[in-house]
Amino acid sequence: MLSIIIPVHNQIDVTKTCVKSVVDRTTIPYEIIIVNDQSSPDETQQFKELAQEYNCKYLETQHQAWHSGACNLGLRHAKGEFLCLLNSDTVVATNWAKYMVDFLETEEGQKCSCVGPSTSYASSHQQINHLFQARFKLSYAKIDHFAKAIYGRFGRAFVVTRLTGFCLIFSREVFEKIGFLDQVIFPSAGNEMDWQIRGLLLGLKPYWIRCSYVHHLGEVSYINIWDIAKKRDRWQKADQRLIDKHGKVLFEKIHKKYWLDQKIND
Numbered sequence: 001m002l003s004i005i006i007p008v009h010n011q012i013d014v015t016k017t018c019v020k021s022v023v024d025r026t027t028i029p030y031e032i033i034i035v036n037d038q039s040s041p042d043e044t045q046q047f048k049e050l051a052q053e054y055n056c057k058y059l060e061t062q063h064q065a066w067h068s069g070a071c072n073l074g075l076r077h078a079k080g081e082f083l084c085l086l087n088s089d090t091v092v093a094t095n096w097a098k099y100m101v102d103f104l105e106t107e108e109g110q111k112c113s114c115v116g117p118s119t120s121y122a123s124s125h126q127q128i129n130h131l132f133q134a135r136f137k138l139s140y141a142k143i144d145h146f147a148k149a150i151y152g153r154f155g156r157a158f159v160v161t162r163l164t165g166f167c168l169i170f171s172r173e174v175f176e177k178i179g180f181l182d183q184v185i186f187p188s189a190g191n192e193m194d195w196q197i198r199g200l201l202l203g204l205k206p207y208w209i210r211c212s213y214v215h216h217l218g219e220v221s222y223i224n225i226w227d228i229a230k231k232r233d234r235w236q237k238a239d240q241r242l243i244d245k246h247g248k249v250l251f252e253k254i255h256k257k258y259w260l261d262q263k264i265n266d
Contacts, residue, residue: 001028001029001030001031001079001080001081001082002026002028002029002030002031002080002081002082002083002084002097002101002169003030003031003033003074003078003079003080003082003083003084004022004026004030004031004032004033004084004086004097005033005035005071005074005075005078005083005084005085005086006018006019006032006033006034006035006074006086006087006088007035007037007067007070007071007074007085007087007088008034008035008036008037008039008047008070008088008221009036009037009038009039009070010039010040010043011043011088011089011220011221012039012043012046012047012050014088014089014217014220014221015034015047015050015088015221016050017091017140018086018087018088018089018090018091018092019032019034019050019054019056020054021090021091021092021093021140021143022086022092023054025092025093025094025095025096025144026092026096026097026098027094027095027097027098028097028098028101030080030097031056031057031078031079031080032051032054032055032056032057033056033057033058033059033074033077033078034047034050034051034056034057034058034059035059035060035061035070035071035073035074036058036059036060036061036070037060037061037064037065037066037067037069037070038061038063038064038065044060057077059073059074059077061073065183065187066183066187066188067181067187067188067191068181068182068183068186068187068188068191069183069187071085071181071191072180072181072183075175075180080172081171081172082101082104082169082170082171082172083169083170083171083172083175084097084167084168084169085165085167085168085192086166086167086214087165087166087167087216087221088221089166089216089217089218089219089220089221090166090167090214090215090216090217090221091140091143091214091215092167092214092215093143093144093146093147093148093212093213093214093215094144094147094148095212096117096147096212096213096214097169097212099117099209099211099212100115100116100117100169100209100212101169103115103157103207103209104169104170104171108157109157109207110171110173111203111204111205112159112174112204112205112206112207113170113174113178113195113196113199113200113202113204113205113206114163114168114169114170114174114195114196114199114206114207115157115163115168115169115170115206115207115208115209115212116163116164116166116167116168116169116206116207116208116209117167117208117209117212117213117214118150118208118209118210118211118212118213118214119131119164119166119167119213119214119215119216120134120135120138120215120216120217120218121135121166121216121217121218122164122166122216122218123164124160124162124163124164124208125158125160125208126163126164126208128150131146131215135215135216135217135218136217138215143213143215146213147213147215150210150211150213156210156211157207157208157209157210158207158208158210159205159206159207159208160205160206160207160208161206161253161254162192162193162196162206162254163192163196163206163208164192165191165192165193166214166216166218166221167214167216168192174199174204177199177202177204178195178198178199178202178204179198181194181195182194182195185241185245186238186241189234189235189237189238190235190238190239190241190242193238193242193254194242194245194246196254197242197246197250197251197254200250200254239251
């Protein structure tokens with residue numbers, strides 16, 4: 001079973017679409033865990049109703065835990081053999097999870113830290129560039145139609161230096177080796193990179209599963225930042241924390257955007 005953890009802080013409208021897509025388009029056994037991190041009273045009530053409507057587990061943080069803390073709370077309650085951290089501003093396509101979990105069950109997949117899909121918005125190889133500008137315009141149905149069209153063209157898995165954290169899937173066995181997200185140093189920005197670096201230090205690399213597609217609006221889920229200067233400042237501070245924790249040499253190696261070291265299952 002796949003445990004899908006969706007941390008939320010307000011943004012009920014995008015979360016409704018995300019959860020609906022998971023229910024409609026996930027073709028393997030799963031559970032959904034919604035973790036509400038101090039949303040407004042009105043949206044909290046709507047999250048409870050959403051969880052009830054779709055038979056999701058519903059959890060609330062006791063104080064503002066931010067993205068890492070909310071994900072960690074969900075991980076503590078997850079029952080699945082495989083674990084997924086999914087942003088609420090996403091819309092998954094049919095078989096999105098199956099393609100990634102299928103790879104994790106291969107001999108090669110058992111040696112990786114985590115896998116992630118192709119998408120419309122990512123600060124990594126995963127972004128399909130011509131979808132970036134159109135990501136707010138594609139309808140629910142068209143997202144799935146487009147994804148089905150790319151399955152044949154992008155049916156490869158690549159080992160990469162890093163994946164963007166809007167959707168990560170990993171096995172419980174790997175999670176027990178790497179551990180929880182570091183919610184002290186990386187409450188939000190940089191948390192997925194820190195986790196993947198810790199995996200690399202154990203010899204575990206992330207893989208991009210190109211044939212899987214998860215549509216990502218970007219900057220609409222946990223916090224809504226559209227000010228470019230604020231966004232840049234947020235990530236620069238996260239980068240400095242990564243350098244302080246892991247060293248500049250390792251950080252710069254991971255941060256090279258288009259570095260690939262081998263193709264899998266060619």
